[in-house]
Amino acid sequence: MKSGEKSGSVYARLTGTGGYLPGAPVSNLDLIARGIDTDDEWIIERTGIRFRHLAAPGENSGAMAKIAAERALAMAGLTAAELDLLIVATSTPDYIFPSTACLLQGALGNHGATAFDVQAVCSGFVYGLVVADKFIRSGTHKKALVVGSDVFSTILDWQDRGTCVLFGDGAGAVVLEASDTPGIMASVLHADGAQAGILSVPGQVRSGKVWGDPFLRMEGQAVFKNAVRVLASVAEECCQAAGMESREIDWLIPHQANIRIIDATSRKMGLAREKVIVTVERHGNTSAASVPLALDEAVRDGRIKKGQRVLLEGVGGGFTWGAALFEF
Ligand code: UT7
Numbered sequence: 001m002k003s004g005e006k007s008g009s010v011y012a013r014l015t016g017t018g019g020y021l022p023g024a025p026v027s028n029l030d031l032i033a034r035g036i037d038t039d040d041e042w043i044i045e046r047t048g049i050r051f052r053h054l055a056a057p058g059e060n061s062g063a064m065a066k067i068a069a070e071r072a073l074a075m076a077g078l079t080a081a082e083l084d085l086l087i088v089a090t091s092t093p094d095y096i097f098p099s100t101a102c103l104l105q106g107a108l109g110n111h112g113a114t115a116f117d118v119q120a121v122c123s124g125f126v127y128g129l130v131v132a133d134k135f136i137r138s139g140t141h142k143k144a145l146v147v148g149s150d151v152f153s154t155i156l157d158w159q160d161r162g163t164c165v166l167f168g169d170g171a172g173a174v175v176l177e178a179s180d181t182p183g184i185m186a187s188v189l190h191a192d193g194a195q196a197g198i199l200s201v202p203g204q205v206r207s208g209k210v211w212g213d214p215f216l217r218m219e220g221q222a223v224f225k226n227a228v229r230v231l232a233s234v235a236e237e238c239c240q241a242a243g244m245e246s247r248e249i250d251w252l253i254p255h256q257a258n259i260r261i262i263d264a265t266s267r268k269m270g271l272a273r274e275k276v277i278v279t280v281e282r283h284g285n286t287s288a289a290s291v292p293l294a295l296d297e298a299v300r301d302g303r304i305k306k307g308q309r310v311l312l313e314g315v316g317g318g319f320t321w322g323a324a325l326f327e328f
Contacts, residue, residue, distance in 0.1 A: 011183030012136035012144070014326060016078070016175035018071025019289075019296035020064050021168075025051035025282065031165060038161045048259025052168025052284030054153045062094045062103045064171035065149035068292070069108060076175035078143060080108035083175075085144035086115040087132055089124025089288040091317070092151045093117060096205065104147065114141065120191070121199070122255050122316025124148055124288035125172065129312070129324050130187040136178050147173040148288030155201050157215035166257070167216075168284030172292025182327050185309075186242035188234055189322035198222040199317040227261045230321040231313050232268035238311060238323035246271060249325065250308035251298065255315050256280035256290040265313075277303070287316065304328055 028040040028050060043049055055064065065088055073080060086108075088101040095103070101115040114135075120127040125148030132144040149171035156164045176184075198219045203212035231254055239246045246269050254262050256279050266276045279294045286293060291312050298304045308328050315321040 009180070010137055010139055011179050011181060012133040012176040013179035013181070013183040014174050014328060015177045016072040016074070016076030017292065017296040017299045018068040018073070018075065018173045019171065019293045020067040020071070021053040021170045021283065021293070022055040022059055022064060023053055026054050027051050028165065036158065036161060036164060038165050043165050046260070047166060048281050049166065049284050050281045053170055055151045055169040059151070060094045061088070061090045061092050061149040061151050061171070062100045062107065064151070064169070065100065065104050065147045065173065066107045068149065068171035068173040069104060069145055069147055072145065072173040072175045076177070078175060080110045083110050083143050083145050084113045085132060085135055085141040086110065086113055087118060087128040087144065087146045089118045089120065089128040089146070089148045090150055091119060091121045091124065091287060092154060100149065120314070120316065120320040121318055122257065122285070122287045122290065123314030123318065123320035123322050125291045126312055126314035126322040126324055127189055127320070129174065130189055130322060132176050133184045133187060133324070136176060142178040144176040145173060146176065147171060148290070148292050150287035150289050152216065152287055155214065155216050160215070162220060163216055163218050166285050168286050170283060170286040170289040170293055172289045172296055174292055174295070184324055184326040186238050187322065187324040188238050188241060190230070190234065191318045191320045193318065195226065195319035198226070198319065224258065224261060226319060227257065227315045228264045228268070231255070231261065231265040231315055234321050234323045235265070235269050235311060235313060238325050242325050244325070248309065249275070249311045251275055251277055251304055251310045252313070253277045253291055253294050253298070253310060254313040256283060256294055257285040299328070
C-alpha cells in the first residue's frame with residue numbers, strides 16, 4: 001500500500017478526459033484586424049497569449065460541454081446512461097435555469113443521475129472535481145462526469161482591451177469512477193468574498209431587463225498578485241494534506257490565465273518548468289475549462305502517464321482558489 005492510501009477506503013479515480021475548443025485559432029493580429037486597439041507584442045509579453053478560440057454565435061456552454069463529455073466518456077469506455085453524477089462548472093450557463101448540468105444530462109440521454117452546476121468562476125472545475133470526489137468517497141455515487149465549460153466571449157466588453165484579449169472559449173471534462181486505490185489523494189478549496197470586486201460581472205437580469213453591468217470587469221494587478229500568492233500556497237497545502245513534498249509531483253496543471261502567473265507559481269514552488277503543463281499561449285484563459293483542457297491535452301499526447309501524480313490548481317473570481325492532487 002502506498003503513502004496516504006487506507007485499506008477498505010473508496011477513492012475517485014480519473015478514467016477519462018475530453019476537451020473541445022470551438023472554431024479556428026484566433027491570433028492577436030486577428031483581434032487587431034477586427035478593430036481592437038492592442039498590439040501583439042504587448043499581449044505576448046504581458047500574458048504569453050498568442051491565440052484563443054471563440055465560439056460561433058449561439059454556440060453555448062452546454063453544446064461545448066456535450067462534445068467534451070462525449071470524448072471523456074469514450075476514453076473511459078462508459079455510456080452516459082451509466083453516470084450517476086453530472087457536475088458542470090460554468091459562469092456562463094445557457095439559461096438562468098435549469099442548470100447547464102441538467103441540459104447536458106438531457107442532451108447526453110442520461111435519466112435520473114444527480115445533476116447540478118457549480119459556480120466558482122475560473123476555480124469552478126477544481127471545485128466541481130472536489131465535490132464529485134466527496135460524493136464518490138462517501139459511497140453514494142460511483143460514476144461521475146465533471147465538466148468545465150465557459151463562453152466568456154459573450155461577457156467580454158470588446159471595447160476594453162485590458163480584458164478582452166485575455167479570454168477564450170472552450171470545454172474540458174473528466175470521468176471519475178469509484179476505485180479501491182487512489183485516485184484523488186488530497187484536495188483543498190478556499191474563497192474570500194471580501195475580494196468579490198476585483199473580478200466580476202456585476203449585473204443581473206431582473207424584470208425583463210439587464211441591471212448593473214453585464215460585462216467582465218477586472219482589477220488586473222490585484223488579481224495577478226492574489227493569484228501568484230494563493231497558487232503557490234494552495235499547492236503546498238494540498239501536497240501536505242497528501243503527505244508529500246511538492247517536488248514529488250510529476251505534473252502541475254495550474255489555471256491558465258497568464259504565463260507570468262504560471263512561471264511565478266512554479267518558481268515559488270521550486271518546481272522545474274518542464275513539469276508544468278501550459279496551454280495559455282494557444283487557448284487564452286478559458287475560465288472553468290482551462291484546467292481540464294490542459295489535462296486532456298497532456299493525457300492524449302502521452303505526457304501524463306499511468307501512475308504519475310498530477311496537481312491541479314484553480315484560481316478566479318469570488319475570490320476562489322483550490323487544488324486537487326491525484327494519481328493517474
Ligand atoms: O482567471 C483569472 C483572471 N485574470 C487574470 O489572471 C489576470 C491577472 N492580471 C494580469 O494578467 C495582468 O494584470 C494584465 C495582463 C491584465 C495586465 O498586465 P499589467 O502588466 O498589469 O498591465 P497594466 O494593467 O498595468 O497596464 C499597463 C499598460 C497601460 O498603459 P499605460 O497606462 O501604462 O500607458 C494599459 O493601457 O498597458 C496598457 N494595456 C494594453 N496595451 C495594449 C492594457 N491592455 C492592453 C492591451 N494592449 N490589450
